[in-house]
Amino acid sequence: MSQNWLGLDDKIVIVTGGASGIGKHIVEGLCREGATVACFDLSVEDGVDEATGARTYKVDITDAESVETAVARVCADLGEPTTLVNNAGVNLPRLLVDARGEAPQYELDAKAFDFMFAVNVKGAFLMAQAVARRLVRAGSGTIINVTSESGSEGSKGQSAYSASKAALNGFTLSWSKELGPLGVRVVGVGPGILEPTGLRSPAYNEALAYTRNTTVDNLSPDYAKTIPLGRPGKLDEVADLVCYLTSDRSSYITGTTVTISGGKSRG
Ligand SMILES: NC(=O)c1ccc[n+]([C@@H]2O[C@H](COP(=O)([O-])OP(=O)(O)OC[C@H]3O[C@@H](n4cnc5c(N)ncnc54)[C@H](O)[C@@H]3O)[C@@H](O)[C@H]2O)c1
Structure with a gap:
């Protein structure tokens, strides 16, 4: 198979949350495949990442002005984006009700709720709108929303997080209907249990252990019991999927979320 099978040389991709975990692997994978990459993250300085060649932009995706300014800068520095990977996300494990009454700090409150929805939902919307205006003008492009298996399955101790990811799934479905006729694809990527990030x-x-009534040491599940492939997913496996969805090789995929969970599901 040709090394250029994906053909990402003409792609200009913005990856949010690209400084850590899954996002970092997505940035590395896209750069390796020849794409031009802009990494948006709270925790970077404006500049160039020497290891990958990606441009880095300090952006708070929950702030409309920060988003608009950074997207305009990408256009000036690199050219009009072809692809957005909405990857940045946060998760605070919280119970709806702390029935044991031992750790009220792990009961869901408005502050934790607002924090998760601000990054996972509002941030994804602000980024998508700023980039989609340009994709629509170009008549082509792709938005990839990194959601979570919990967005379709729910998760004990993570109700607000999984609800925020379900909202993202709703964005994927709705935006694909709005933007498909204008040449823009919208796809979700829903990882299950992965290597630590x-x-x-x-x-x-600590919060997750409390909400699951266990200890931190006992948190790691017996993977073989819950995941048919018997292991957590690799961050590069998620990055590979994002590279494929960025590529025109996936040109008929839109309006769906691809679960990447080693076969883990409800049953
Ligand atoms: N790690 C997993 O097992 C897993 C499983 C399913 C889904 N996910 C999803 O994958 C995505 C990446 O998760 P991860 O585990 O790599 O997380 P991570 O914490 O390693 O990285 C998230 C990055 O997002 C950045 N970020 C957070 N808030 C931001 C903001 N307001 N503006 C700009 N950048 C911001 C952080 O600085 C960080 O670099 C998230 O959307 C997460 O919900 C992760």
């Missing part, structure tokens, strides 16, 4: 901080693990 920045999202799984010690604070995250």
Whole structure:
């Protein structure tokens, strides 16, 4: 097979949350395949990432002005974007009701709810609108929303997070109907359990352990019991899927979320 099978040389891709975890692997994968990449993240400085060649932009995706300014800068620096990967996301494990009454800080409150919805839903909307205006003018392009298996299956101790990802699935379905006739594809990527990323901080693990009534040490599931392939997913496996969905090789895929979970499902 030709090394250029994906043909990403003419793609200009904005990846949000590209400084860590899945996003970092997506940036690396896209750069390796020849795409021009702009990494938007809270935790980077404006510049160029020497390891990959990606341009980095310090952006808060929950802030409309920050988003508009950064997208305009990408157009000036690199050219009109062809693709947006809405990857940035946050997760605070919280119970609806702390029935044991031992850790009220792990009961869902408005602040945690607003934080998750601001990044996972409002941030994705602001980014999509700023980029889609340009894709529609060009008459082509792709928006890829990184959601989660929990967005379709729910998750104990992660109701607000999974609801935010279900909202993202709704965006994928609706935007694909609005933008398909204008030449723009919208696809979701829904990972299951993966190798650790920045999202799984010690604070995250402690909160998740409490909400699941277990200890941090016992959090790792017996993968063989829940995942038919018997292991967590690799970040590069998610990145490979995003590279494929960025490519015109996936030109008939829109309005759906591709689950990447090693076969893990409800049953
Ligand atoms: N890790 C998993 O197992 C897993 C599973 C399913 C879905 N996901 C989803 O994958 C995506 C990436 O997760 P990850 O595990 O790689 O997380 P991560 O914490 O390693 O990386 C997230 C990145 O997003 C950035 N970010 C956060 N808020 C931002 C903001 N307001 N503006 C700009 N950047 C911001 C962070 O600085 C960070 O670099 C998320 O949407 C997450 O919900 C992750």
